[in-house]
Amino acid sequence: MKIKRMNGMAAVVVLALAMWPMPATAKDFASWLQQLRRDAVAQGVSQQTVDAALTDSLQPIPRIIELDRKQPEKTRTFAQYVESVVSADRRDKGRTRYLNNKQLLTEIGDKYGVDPATIVALWGVETSYGAITGGYNIINALATLAYDGRRADFFRAELIKALQIVDGKHIDLADFKGSWAGAMGQCQFMPSSFMRYAVDHDGDGRRDIWATQADVFASAANYLAESGWKRGQSWGHEVQTPKNISRDLVGLDKEYPLSFWRGQNIRGLAGQPVADDAVLKASLVQPDGPSGRSFLVYDNYKVIMKWNKSTYFATSVGLLSDHIRSGKSVSVAKPKAKASSPAPVTAVPATVTTPADFNN
Secondary structure (H helix, E strand, O other), X not given: OOOOOOOHHHXXXXXXXXXXXXXXXXXXHHHHHHHHHHHHHHOOOOHHHHHHHOOOOOOOOHHHHHHHHOOOOOOOOHHHHHHHHOOHHHHXXXXXXXXXXHHHHHHHHHHHOOOHHHHHHHHHHHHOOOOOOOOEEHHHHHHHHHHHOOOHHHHHHHHHHHHHHHHOOXXXXXXXXXXXXXXXXXOXXXXXXXXXXXXXXXXXXXXXXXXXXXXXXXXXXXXXXXXXXXXXXXXXXXXXXXXXXXXHHEOOOOOEEHHHHHHOOOEEOOOOEEOOOOOOEEEEEOOOOOOXXXXXXXXXXXXXXXXXXXXXXXXXXXXXXXXXXXXXXOOOOOOOOOOOOOOOEOOOOOOOOOHHHHHO
């Protein structure tokens, strides 16, 4: 019997199968790879590097395709995220790394106008201070993603830049490893970010974000500086908000002078009022919604968001930097308000220092 119509569910299944990318054949990939080699040479990559990096043995990695297609799900609250990312161990290690590299961080912080503690915090959150940088071959990972097709143009461009990085002798091909998505080194730059922001701070002719501490710190600092970091300004502060505060006031797209927030009865954790400043603007962020913690954040918070567009990430970096800078836990538990009148919350609290203050 000839079936003329399908029921709704069958039609959905057929449509889904039609849209699902079919496995590539070896011949398909070989042809694609051959064209990639020609394109890389046309964009200035030496034939020697192309031959060494894009060998016939190169094949797509199924696990990377699986990871790329997997839709992320919010499985952790902000409280759980902070507990993991800004753990006691990471806070302690961050403070130690900060003190051990104080002279170098002072030099770099002063040069780029960026808070050294934030540099260390980014280093800690991204790769646990260089301990976890990824074990995937960068060329193979990017070739897989460029060929797979979902974001082919983006990853193909990143792959060409990765070949240029090898060609520039910044890293040996055998050591060119990173995350499954192509992020590399101790500061986890994509190849395009490397080309734009990586710095050869020690002057050895290589921008080594994999093993040279000076280059890692300076590259992170340069990224923040180029993204608009304001010298001497805090990222933000945890605050207390009235229970009836309007949800219309929450979000990075809502920015008001501190005097406005003072009028909304926003207070610091010790009960101090927000500074009566009609010029400096801040946004109210609640990563976990109205039932969670609240933060007044400034322009430098938005700079951290350019690194990673996540309020979980940016707030955790800020909190970790506070601890690294002061050597004690900051904004972990809400203390009881003191009887005396505490100082107003301002954009640059006493615990925040500018790079020049690290010369002592």
